[in-house]
Amino acid sequence: xxxxxxxxxxxxxxxxxxxxxxxxxxxxxxxxxxxxxxxxxxxxxxxxxxxxxxxxxxxxxxxxxxxxxxxxxxxxxxxxxxxxxxxxxxxxxxxxxxxxxxxxxxxxxxxxxxxxxxxxxxxxxxxxxxxxxxxxxxxxxxxxxxxxxxxxxxxxxxxxxxxxxxxxxxxxxxxxxxxxxxxxxxxxxxxxxxxxxxxxxxxxxxxxxxxxxxxxxxxxxxxxxxxxxxxxxxxxxxxxxxxxxxxxxxxxxxxxxxxxxxxxxxxxxxxxxxxxxxxxxxxxxxxxxxxxxxx
DNA sequence: CAAAGTTCCTGCGAGC
DNA sequence: TGCTCGCAGGAACTTT
Numbered sequence: 001x002x003x004x005x006x007x008x009x010x011x012x013x014x015x016x017x018x019x020x021x022x023x024x025x026x027x028x029x030x031x032x033x034x035x036x037x038x039x040x041x042x043x044x045x046x047x048x049x050x051x052x053x054x055x056x057x058x059x060x061x062x063x064x065x066x067x068x069x070x071x072x073x074x075x076x077x078x079x080x081x082x083x084x085x086x087x088x089x090x091x092x093x094x095x096x097x098x099x100x101x102x103x104x105x106x107x108x109x110x111x112x113x114x115x116x117x118x119x120x121x122x123x124x125x126x127x128x129x130x131x132x133x134x135x136x137x138x139x140x141x142x143x144x145x146x147x148x149x150x151x152x153x154x155x156x157x158x159x160x161x162x163x164x165x166x167x168x169x170x171x172x173x174x175x176x177x178x179x180x181x182x183x184x185x186x187x188x189x190x191x192x193x194x195x196x197x198x199x200x201x202x203x204x205x206x207x208x209x210x211x212x213x214x215x216x217x218x219x220x221x222x223x224x225x226x227x228x229x230x231x232x233x234x235x236x237x238x239x240x241x242x243x244x245x246x247x248x249x250x251x252x253x254x255x256x257x258x259x260x261x262x263x264x265x266x267x268x269x270x271x272x273x274x275x276x277x278x279x280x281x282x283x284x285x286x287x288x289x290x291x292x293x294x295x
Numbered sequence: 296c297a298a299a300g301t302t303c304c305t306g307c308g309a310g311c
Numbered sequence: 312t313g314c315t316c317g318c319a320g321g322a323a324c325t326t327t
Binding site: 003006034073128179186189239 | 298301302
């Protein structure tokens with residue numbers, strides 16, 4: 001599920017179940033995820049309390065009372081499900097009670113929390129994974145070290161984006177997918193942001209900066225488009241395609257707001273534009289855009 | 296067939 | 312010419 005808005009939606013969904021709660025029991029059904037879970041994975045969690053649940057780009061970060069940090073990534077198809085498993089539910093019945101997992105076979109990890117919630121990580125493709133590191137080593141963590149700025153942070157502005165793109169011969173599409181330039185965008189939101197900014201995904205990345213690296217109007221439009229689409233998607237609970245669901249099992253709704261993604265052949269939604277949404281391949285992945293209004 | 300992600304490998308061109 | 316170095320593009324991982 002994976003882009004920033006979906007991960008943020010998951011983070012918010014996990015908070016009531018995990019924030020301030022202790023790991024009572026951790027079950028590992030399959031440890032061979034994208035990288036293998038260590039043998040002592042459960043031991044390093046059990047008995048610890050989650051003192052904070054954060055997010056960096058597409059990574060979830062749970063601070064533990066032991067001084068460790070649990071890093072979680074959803075990969076392409078990962079999801080979390082929260083189920084209240086004892087009789088002490090403080091929540092509306094039904095909100096957390098579900099028939100069964102729709103796909104128990106891929107329930108790889110289960111956290112039984114002192115909040116009474118069972119938090120289940122399900123990931124058919126197993127591109128997601130988890131890792132536990134000491135908090136004091138967070139700054140040197142390879143998974144996080146080379147990440148660029150958070151797209152919704154104040155530091156991410158036209159000047160910074162232009163500087164990062166200056167001199168780059170690659171496409172704007174590829175540049176925005178590059179997590180070292182900006183961390184958290186994926187295929188969907190890059191397509192959507194470029195359409196809102198009326199910039200072609202094929203345009204050379206370097207053309208949003210002047211020769212000196214100063215941002216031009218395109219860089220400014222792009223920044224505004226990125227922030228707008230991410231904020232709107234978070235409000236909508238992310239996008240639900242094949243696998244993304246909120247932790248309570250409800251669907252995100254932002255897929256209904258897609259302007260170009262997965263809309264090949266449809267009329268361009270830009271007012272006054274008569275274009276038709278096209279689909280091309282860039283770096284082996286689908287790009288959706290309007291060749292008429294995105295220049 | 297194509298899929299929301301990340302990492303690793305190869306090949307190319309620039310520059311010394 | 313030959314050697315790096317950085318960048319860009321593609322394959323691989325896996326299941327539905």
